[in-house]
Amino acid sequence: MRFLLRRLVAVPLTLLGVSVLVFVTTELVPGDVARTILGREASAESVARLRSQLGLDAPLPERYADWLGGFLTGRWGESYTLGVPVRDLVLDRLAASMLLAALAFALLVPVAVGLGLVAGVNHDRPVDRLVSVSGLALGATPEFVTGVVLLVVFAVRLRWFPSSAQAPDGSSLLVRLGHLALPALSLVLLCTGYVARHVRAGAVVAIESAYAGAAELRGLTRWQVVRRHVLRNSTIPATSALGVQLQFLLGGLVTVELLFNHPGIGALLLSSAVDKDLPTLQATAMVLGLLYMVIVLAADVAYRLLDPRIRLGAAS
């Protein structure tokens, strides 16, 4: 697996590049984290004092080297603004995001694959159009709109689900999942169309393929043909689409995190970028970057594993 090796080597290099980029770009953003911490009413002297306390008056390369050294040895520092250890903060937020992403993904896969299959098998019939167009329309509706609608209906009116994604401490897994249900649902609504379209495309190819026709001529029912042949052949090409969605679910959730009060990594990324909280920002960017690359790689590997043609090389 030379490809895997080459890609793995690229990961730290890309991350290094990203960290430099983050450092340099944040430096260019106007604003001052010391001022943010102390508020606008604090005196200029206090702010200057805090700056030097935080080491912000050192030259950029020196600060970068310091940060890099610390980061690599596991000392991720303290958040400038929140004053808590960055590592705990980032990893906690990441864990929260991952839980939500995992739930959303777990719902997304069967729903999107199911709808994609239904659409593909019945392609160019009304069901297909319904799935395709509604998937597109939902995908085009910002998640904060669907989110609020879900909240108003299910949390405020019906009170079936809590409005906040955060369960009280020590809740059982079931309760926690209940809290995550609405945000996960709004994400599923957002992403289903995209994945379903990919599955559908695969399903159309598969259902019209000679092997599906052959299976039917062997006396299998439609359903058997779909289950045995179409399902796998249509989901394999959709793995990269699923990877893209997983990436999005992990880092692109700022709006959902805000709306459902789910302190996740997306919101942390935004707030630390706005506040110029560099240690937090850097760590968040690195962790997310790593995760992104792992996901893309995993999607590629999954594709290779699932598709025997690639897994086992070209024809012998």
Place this chain on the structure above:
Amino acid sequence: MTGLRIENLSVAYAGKAAVRGVSFTVAPGQTYGLVGESGCGKTTVGRALGGQVARGGAITSGRIVVDGVDVLGLPPAGLRRWRAAALAVVHQEASASLDPTMRVGTQLAQALRARGRDRREVPELLERVRLPDPRAIARRYPHQLSGGQQQRVVIAAALAARPRLLVLDEPTTGLDATVEREILELIGELRVELAAAVVLISHDLDLVGRLCDRVGVLYAGRLVEEGPAGAVLREPAHPYPAALLAGTPRLGRTRRTHPLTPIPGHPPVPGEELAGCSFAPRCPRADALCHATAPAPSAVAVAVAVAGVPVPPVASGVAALHQASCHHPDQARRPEPRPQPPQRQPAETEPAETEPTETGPAVPESGPLLEIRGLTRRYGRTVAVDGADLVIRRGEVVGLVGESGSGKTTLARAVAGLAGRGPGTITLHGRPLHPSVTRRDPGQRRAVQMVFQNPYASLNPSHTVRVILAKAARSLGGTREPADLAREAGLDAYILDARPDRLSGGQRQRAAIARAFAGEPDLVVCDEPVSALDVSVQAGVLRLLDDRQRAGGTSYLFISHDLAVVGYLADRIAVMYQGRIVEQGPAGQVLHGPHHPYTALLVGSRRPGPPGRVSATGCPFAGTCPSRVGGLCDTSAPPARDLGQGHVVRCHLDPDRLPRRAGNSTSP
């Protein structure tokens, strides 16, 4: 009654008739061949036999009765049960009819389970289609098998059905000659054993003649002629099969002795309604009657079935009937006797045509144009071409044959300067050619041109034919206008302003040939230029290549896996095996022998031995060679033996022990 009976079957796609009123019967144990040009409805009939039509299609009329069961009248569940119990279909492309993501064994197991049988029979099934090491094969995925092996697996799945009706749709198309023969042998054996009604679909008249009892010729969705295979393929009553036969190259017939006559025009597309006979626009003998009224099927005088043709096993009186839908059935027969189909005929009946002496004087002796010495090309660790030596003389057509993967394309691309770098030299007019085309000087670029296999990819789809030809003419220093080039290639002027996607395969290949001749080349490399084409179109393109060669005295390096095609065009033939040229010499001598044991295999005079081990130092063919000399062949490289007239064979065997094309080994 038992067997298959089709009555008045019609199928339409989006309301346009693709198959019209087809009726025939097949008795159990009998094989019925369906032949015709591409698009005439063969596959559509084949699928309809299982009650299946492609999306957008519908069976508009007709009955299909198998062993008394009216298939089309079955309710969906009943149809499924019937399919499971009585039907087996082997599709056109084996690789497409196997699920790429599922192990072969699993797929067979499913086929078995559908018939209520045990999955433990899988190895047995694989063994019956003569696949080595069935257990290992069962664990593989389709792409891990060769085309021939895949086709066997599909046949195995069909066997699992113990069908009453077996439909074989082009079971050997796309397979190379040796594999094709193995598959055909297998089918021949199983046919008897199964005692099912078999429908064999093919455009290959030879093959149908060899395997079938009766033949139906489809044209534009109609059965234009039907009758015993021997009669139809030797003495066709309808001008269409006669024309098909006239356009098919056969081993032992060269362009100098038997020029092919392609059928002009092209078949009507579905929905194109003609008042009279649908073949009339292309028929040389059509008269007003033909254009005005459609002919009805009528019996052909049985007297035509000349002595010597064994009467096929007759299941019913109808089977012997020979019918044709033609107003002038007798005129289709040529005055001279048709060559006998190879079916169950000893090859010795046509010795005059395979006499090498007949082709001798046609080859002009001239100096070398291109010399290849010790050419080696690798892809990673694969050695695609391994120290090949080849000489092409001025004005000479050199045919290059060999099984798939033997390195033909790589050699051709090396000559054209597209195969990257590697050891060995190529000289043109005595001057070395740079391995990379971009480093060759304009004169050399002009001198060597290429016609590619896939007509669909070889023309830039975004340019019109005129632009393509003009660009070629300009950069190759040609003097002729696109219009002239097109006319020389037999293309109508209107085509010049069309983009390639509007052209048929044959027209594209003609355009590609016109492009190759834009700069008056000395050598044109043709890599399987006709293998993607239909029989009748192939004949036209072969004629064109022949014309262009004669007109300009251009040399060809002509590649094909089809020996008949190579034999038709080539003056000299080189045979490649695993990257090495194992034999080269005058076409007739190479084909007729004495020749290399591998060539013998290709021309069908020998059965392959069991595959064995090959050492790096010995003869690459040693593993499979039926006449292997133990020890010697395995360990030392074979010497080049000159048999005279430039006929060189690389083999340890004594020249007089080399095999000859003695007889036809494909016995029933």
Place this chain on the structure above:
Amino acid sequence: MTAIALPFTRRHRHRTALGIGAGIVLAWAVVAVLWPQLVPYEPDLQDPAARFLPPGGAHWLGTDQFGRDTFSRLLAGARPVLLVAPAATVLAVVAGTLVGLAAGTYGGLLDEIVMRVLDAVVVFPSIIATVLVVALAGRSVTVMVLVIAASFVPIVARSVRAATLVEREKSYVEAARLRGERSWGLTVREILPNVAPTVLVEATSRFGDAIFAAATLSFLGLGQPPGSPDWGASVSDNRLWLQLAPWTVLGPALAIASLVVGIALVADALRGRWEAS
């Protein structure tokens, strides 16, 4: 922001889909040009006495927290949307195509480097980039266009590169090389016209994405200048009042959805046609 790519559909007539899609897009395009003639109120006009009016006779789609007419704003919002999305799309497609063609043509080290750089761009959080650019250059349409375009370049480049690699293997390319064409010229003259369908399909898909991306940027307060009737901005400005005055949100949200669906239908149908030919 999600990418809404439209996978292949095969050889079917898509004329109705094309008609509906093109109809939607054209209708919005007309609105974008002619809205000053069509609106019953000036879109920015505030009326403190008419806040949060439900849809009715005077205000067809009601009013928002400033007492502005939602319907007028909906019509006026078509213009910024139809400026940002096409501009961002064109930029992304041009840049992505050049990068993808170069990577696909020259291959080797260049390809490797380009692909890794694109990886880094994808991995680099776009929020940071947005915050940065907005902070440096202020909120403006140009900034928004640039940010969205930049985030799309890798996507376009990847698919163009893939298409180039496929085309490069076809024998017409070799035929051109036999004529003496060299790499870049060959790419531009022979390959580019044939990856054009990919480019165009990318363009249509990216166009849908761009609308969505603009809406998301607006939600984060990073998009259009304040007060713009841009749909994305309207949705994000008004979503706080979704419960109280749903008409302020649903109008622009449906408009976005309709435009994206329209574009998708067109893209889909065009792809279907290429497939068919």
Place this chain on the structure above:
Amino acid sequence: GAGGGAPLTGADSGAPQAGTGASAAASVPPRRGGTLRAGSPPPPTAVDPVTMYDGSAIAIVQLVADYLIWLDRDFTLKPRLAEKWESEDGGKRWAFTLRKGVTFSDGTPLDAEIVKASFDRLLDPKSKSAALSAFDTVLAKGGVSVRDAATVVFTLERTFSDFPYLVSAGNYNAVILKKDYAGDFTKKPIGTGPFLLESYDASSGATFTRNPKYWEPGKPYLDGVKITFYADDQADLLALQSGEIDAQILSRPQLVGPLKGLGDITVDQVQGTGLTAFTLRTDRPPFDRKEARQAVAYALDRPGVNATVYDGIGALGNDHLFAPLFPAAPDGIAQRAKDPAKVAELLGGQPLKFTLTYDPPSKDYALTVQNQLKQAGIQVELDQRTSADFYGGDQEKDTPWLFSTANLVGWAGRATPSQFIIPMVKGGGVWNGSKYANPDVDAAADAYDAAQTPEERATQAEIIAKALHEDVPLIVSVWSGTVRAYNGRKFTGIQAHPSSYVDFSSVSQVV
């Protein structure tokens, strides 16, 4: 001698009154127990009483720690850790007598030394506290002394009649903390307040339990408080509506206004002294001309701003810094109203066009101003910056909020008008964004602070107000009101506060 006016001195009012809910509580004894779940935005920075400035952090600290004096919702001062206070030496020295028997949650008894330490911490020139600016020119390091264990004395730099406000909750950093407080409030949360901080998580929230050692007997009634952080206003509101929280710490009038009386939700409302200052730079065109400034002031439709931006709960402003709530607010100045004719006259046919700089919280205000001025023929270009950008930069040279031509700055309510006047409009004031300098105003501001009688103060106030109204260095169109929404079916005693402060010691479950 001791000041006579109510604002000047304070005394223990004795009976434990519980605000508006008290009337009900008077007949039925408040029920004990229960946990109040409240929502609030996450504090943007670490919660440190010394440096905090945002509402959430202040609320968290106020639940746990206490002030010498509480600033009540009607701007009266309520004794807390100080039982009484009086001025000496003509208002230059102030003595505070501490309540007896108060202990910190770790058992340390409160004494004058601790109070002194708390203020010394804020007065240290190295302090990072914003209180340092509040004490500027009034109280300097070394000005706090211990007279006896129960008396703290503040010796001022100048006479300041409103000084008790500066050591009250009105100066929110002035909480009394232990001597050894080292900046880690959320880790060692020790105070004298009604609740104990049990847990704190910067991302999710904080939990509090009753402080058994709280000095006021019987209080608090609640067993505990749980604050959940909502980074999004809508999420906060939806949580309230869905019953997931019982109250909001910081409610937005525009959002909760429409919910008044819907379902279980009760909205308490109070006048405030907060404002959005629409500052015009008087030293630079176009606003170096008084007429231009006045034109803008006359172009505004103030009731319209109140309706649109404050949901109608604010009080109209008259372009000076005396909120109606301040006792010294002059009433002799005519309310300025929209007057297009006057605008035209003032502009004299010249076009007026300017750029308005602001940060996101002022967005609605900016849009409203822009549209209103447009209707009066004045063209406004909006320049929205991120908060970091707007308040960032060099405070002496270029920070946008102090140096742009025109800008909007939101000010939370202050306890005394001086807290606005001195920094904002006095010549050279630290937050004088208009660069306004009027010797009369400067003198009157000093005289106001030094004034010993309400009458004298009113006189000075009128001078200042008239000058500001006339010169318009900044436009005050509306004085904000504040609201607090809560579940009235479940809890009583929750009140809105002009500065959104929290005092949950009197909150109890509905019986």
